[in-house]
Amino acid sequence: MLDRLILYYLAFRSAISTLSRPKQWMVDMFGGTQSKSGVQVSELTAVQVTAVFACVRVLAQTVASLPLHVYARTDGNEKEKAYNHPLYVLLHDLPNPRCTSYTMRIVMMVNLLLTGDAVAEIVRNNAGEIIELWPIPTGYITKHWVKGGNDIRYSVTLPDGTYKVLMPEDVLHLQWVGIENHKSFHPVALAREAIGLSMAAEEFGGRFFGEGANASGIVEYPGKLSDESYRRFKESAEEKYTGLGNSHRLMFLEEGLKFHKLTVNPNEAQAIETRKFQVVEIARFYNVPPHLIMDLERATFSNVEHQDISFVKYSLRPYLVCWEQEMLRSLFTPTERRQYFAEFNVDGLLRGDAESRARALDIMMKNGVINADEWRALENMNPQPDGLGKTYYVPLNWIPKELSKEQAENDRGAIQIEENRSLEMRGAQQKNRVANRHERVFEDAAKRIVRREKNDITQKLKSIYGDRSDEDFRAWLEQYYEEAPNWMKRAIMPALLSYAEQIHDISVEEVGEDVDVSDGLREHMDGYADIWARNYTSSSRGQIEALIRQAAEEGKNPTEEIEQRLEEWEEKRPQKVARNETIEASSVVTKFVFVGAGVTRWRWVTQGDKPCPYCEELSGRVVAIDQPFVGKNDKLDSEDGVMEIRKPTLTPPLHQGCVCGLEVE
Numbered sequence: 001m002l003d004r005l006i007l008y009y010l011a012f013r014s015a016i017s018t019l020s021r022p023k024q025w026m027v028d029m030f031g032g033t034q035s036k037s038g039v040q041v042s043e044l045t046a047v048q049v050t051a052v053f054a055c056v057r058v059l060a061q062t063v064a065s066l067p068l069h070v071y072a073r074t075d076g077n078e079k080e081k082a083y084n085h086p087l088y089v090l091l092h093d094l095p096n097p098r099c100t101s102y103t104m105r106i107v108m109m110v111n112l113l114l115t116g117d118a119v120a121e122i123v124r125n126n127a128g129e130i131i132e133l134w135p136i137p138t139g140y141i142t143k144h145w146v147k148g149g150n151d152i153r154y155s156v157t158l159p160d161g162t163y164k165v166l167m168p169e170d171v172l173h174l175q176w177v178g179i180e181n182h183k184s185f186h187p188v189a190l191a192r193e194a195i196g197l198s199m200a201a202e203e204f205g206g207r208f209f210g211e212g213a214n215a216s217g218i219v220e221y222p223g224k225l226s227d228e229s230y231r232r233f234k235e236s237a238e239e240k241y242t243g244l245g246n247s248h249r250l251m252f253l254e255e256g257l258k259f260h261k262l263t264v265n266p267n268e269a270q271a272i273e274t275r276k277f278q279v280v281e282i283a284r285f286y287n288v289p290p291h292l293i294m295d296l297e298r299a300t301f302s303n304v305e306h307q308d309i310s311f312v313k314y315s316l317r318p319y320l321v322c323w324e325q326e327m328l329r330s331l332f333t334p335t336e337r338r339q340y341f342a343e344f345n346v347d348g349l350l351r352g353d354a355e356s357r358a359r360a361l362d363i364m365m366k367n368g369v370i371n372a373d374e375w376r377a378l379e380n381m382n383p384q385p386d387g388l389g390k391t392y393y394v395p396l397n398w399i400p401k402e403l404s405k406e407q408a409e410n411d412r413g414a415i416q417i418e419e420n421r422s423l424e425m426r427g428a429q430q431k432n433r434v435a436n437r438h439e440r441v442f443e444d445a446a447k448r449i450v451r452r453e454k455n456d457i458t459q460k461l462k463s464i465y466g467d468r469s470d471e472d473f474r475a476w477l478e479q480y481y482e483e484a485p486n487w488m489k490r491a492i493m494p495a496l497l498s499y500a501e502q503i504h505d506i507s508v509e510e511v512g513e514d515v516d517v518s519d520g521l522r523e524h525m526d527g528y529a530d531i532w533a534r535n536y537t538s539s540s541r542g543q544i545e546a547l548i549r550q551a552a553e554e555g556k557n558p559t560e561e562i563e564q565r566l567e568e569w570e571e572k573r574p575q576k577v578a579r580n581e582t583i584e585a586s587s588v589v590t591k592f593v594f595v596g597a598g599v600t601r602w603r604w605v606t607q608g609d610k611p612c613p614y615c616e617e618l619s620g621r622v623v624a625i626d627q628p629f630v631g632k633n634d635k636l637d638s639e640d641g642v643m644e645i646r647k648p649t650l651t652p653p654l655h656q657g658c659v660c661g662l663e664v665e
Contacts, residue, residue: 039196043114046188046195049202051279054293055286060109063319064102067345068092073338082340086129087331091342095120095133107135108174109319113286115139116176116184119154121166122330130331133172143182152182172330174322191285198278287315312349320344347378368392385487391444393498430506431590431661432607435582438499442581445495446574449488453540454566456480461559470548470558481541485533492581493529499582500525500589507593510664524592528585536577540569576656583658587651590662594625601665604629604652613638615660622665630654 039045047053068091072082082088095104108118115138123132142155154166154173178184188195276295283290289311327342361378364370372389376382383389460480464473504521544562551558594602606619614636623629628648630636636643643655652660 039199041188041192041196041199043188045199046114046191049195049198049282051198051282051293052195052286055283055288056110056113058288058292059113059286059315059319060106062316062349063109063323063344064106066320066349068101068105068342069345070340070342072340085340086131087340087342090130090133091327091331096123097132099135104133104135105323107137111135111138112174112176112319114188116178116186117141117143118174120172121156122170122172124170169330172326174326187285191282194278194281194285198282201278289315308349312346316346316349320346366393390448391441391494393441393494429607429661431503431586432659434499434502434506435586435659438495438502439578439582441495441498442492442578443574445492446577447570449491449536450569450573452487453484454570457544457566458563461562470552474545474548477541477544481537484537485530488533488536489529492532493526496525496529496581496585497522499585503586503589504593507590508597511593511597511599520596521589521592525585525589528588532581580653580656583653583660584651587653587662591625591651594662594664599664600625602662603665605661605663607659607661611659612655613640614643615654615658618654618660 047056070082070085070088070091071079072085073079091101093101095101099107104120108120112118117138119136119138119141121134121136122130123134125131136156140156140158142157143152144155145152152168154168154171156162156164156166173182175182176184176187279293279295280290283293283295289308292308292311324341324343328337331342332340361370361375365372365375370378371392373383376384376389457477457480460473460476464476500521543565547561547565548558551561601622602625604618604621604623606615611619617636617638618629621629628650630645630649632645632648634645636645651662652658654660
């Protein structure tokens with residue numbers, strides 16, 4: 001390892017020592033060929049053309065600055081960052097002790113764009129694991145095929161005379177456009193004439209202003225000047241009329257001399273137009289939009305963003321694919337390729353302005369493509385607290401994406417029937433449909449609540465029981481359930497509000513008047529959520545304290561019983577909450593709208609294919625809107641027996657699982 005570092009250090013030092021004559025160093029290293037315009041074109045002279053340098057710079061720096069991650073494929077055709085893979089640090093941060101990932105990529109991209117090849121040596125330890133990547137300038141490398149086979153070798157000759165041969169498995173080799181395997185076109189050689197013409201036009205302009213005299217041409221004299229007259233005229237002409245500072249000065253002639261102008265100005269020779277065209281020509285060669293190299297002649301505010309996206313898709317993407325596929329080939333073993341891969345992240349380059357980006361993300365969120373946390377991650381923000389941003393939402397009048405194909409077809413048929421007889425359908429039936437579609441949203445919210453509740457209590461059980469008493473746990477439990485309603489309310493509110501808005505609209509249609517009570521709906525549901533959270537926590541705390549008392553009476557540790565109850569909650573409670581809240585919240589919103597519209601009486605209606613006999617007993621019963629349908633200690637008779645009412649029932653549900661509703665009398 002140390003020998004290798006010294007070797008590259010000596011090569012680098014040797015290269016630096018020749019920079020006192022940079023042109024010769026680059027010619028010795030890369031060579032050069034004279035173009036038809038008479039200009040010697042090599043890699044060094046090519047990058048002295050600003051258009052070439054700008055194209056190389058924008059491509060190289062963009063590729064070098066993109067996030068490069070190693071990913072692992074997971075179940076369900078998903079991917080996650082493989083932080084623990086040894087290649088992650090090499091590709092994302094430090095490929096070797098002497099340079100960063102950015103430096104390695106920019107060096108290799110410059111080599112690729114100027115010579116058609118970019119090579120990095122792969123260094124492995126004794127176990128065969130990749131531990132370093134070292135970029136090698138293309139000028140130090142000679143590729144040759146093994147005689148009689150399809151294998152290739154890379155001969156490396158460094159400036160200090162060190163010679164070595166690398167096998168294909170020891171090389172990460174990027175290739176430009178070509179017609180043969182392992183043999184690319186040479187970009188500078190391919191564009192020699194375009195680059196040479198640009199250099200010639202630039203040199204012409206420089207010489208015109210640096211050496212040319214605007215008052216130039218033929219000086220005519222009818223006779224012969226004396227030596228003294230000729231000397232004086234020549235000194236005067238060179239001193240007063242040549243060079244940039246003497247442009248456009250008047251020329252004074254003596255002794256009958258006549259001046260005949262022969263040269264043309266740059267505009268007449270179209271030198272400026274030539275230089276402009278060559279900028280576009282070089283940008284075309286490298287497939288870089290001209291505005292990215294500061295040629296804004298054809299750029300407008302309306303098309304620059306689309307040109308930027310086009311740059312990513314058609315200019316940058318081929319190089320990224322080249323990198324990704326070569327890294328997969330050379331850096332990962334055949335077994336690893338099934339699971340791991342390296343990939344650039346170009347999302348940041350494809351982002352539009354803030355308003356356009358917000359509209360696109362809003363559409364994706366409303367259609368269940370992303371959730372709030374994924375949106376926040378794209379905007380470089382942290383997730384919402386308590387897992388509130390993990391839920392996916394879809395419009396309630398659409399088919400939920402979680403449904404199976406058969407379920408979706410059945411629901412589509414039901415929706416079509418709804419549309420065909422919408423004029424005949426009563427409000428309670430419409431609300432029941434909305435409740436069925438929204439039940440899963442409530443269930444997801446309840447799952448998050450129960451999951452957090454279970455985790456919090458389980459962790460406290462393990463830390464308290466064993467060396468402390470029941471009183472310590474009860475004290476913590478009291479404090480916990482005093483604070484829990486706050487985060488439970490935050491977790492249930494999104495589901496309540498979206499559901500309440502749907503029920504509100506149906507209830508307004510039921511009233512049949514132009515009623516607008518939506519302004520107070522959020523505040524009303526906020527109060528309802530407060531009551532719901534307090535009732536929920538009261539039930540939870542009561543159940544756990546009952547288990548503690550029972551265990552104390554039996555002389556047992558209550559941990560096992562509490563954990564079992566938590567498991568039961570996680571399995572059954574979310575569904576119970578969902579079924580109950582779709583009915584109870586619907587009744588609360590319906591009453592809110594009816595009261596606001598001045599309705600004084602309403603009717604109990606049953607829903608579902610098989611309503612229970614107790615609900616059928618109430619079906620059609622009409623009461624004043626502020627009176628209970630059944631009072632405390634009332635009884636409902638049916639074939640199944642007698643139901644005793646423990647508290648007044650003002651609105652559905654009558655019991656767990658009830659699917660009844662209310663409508664205007």
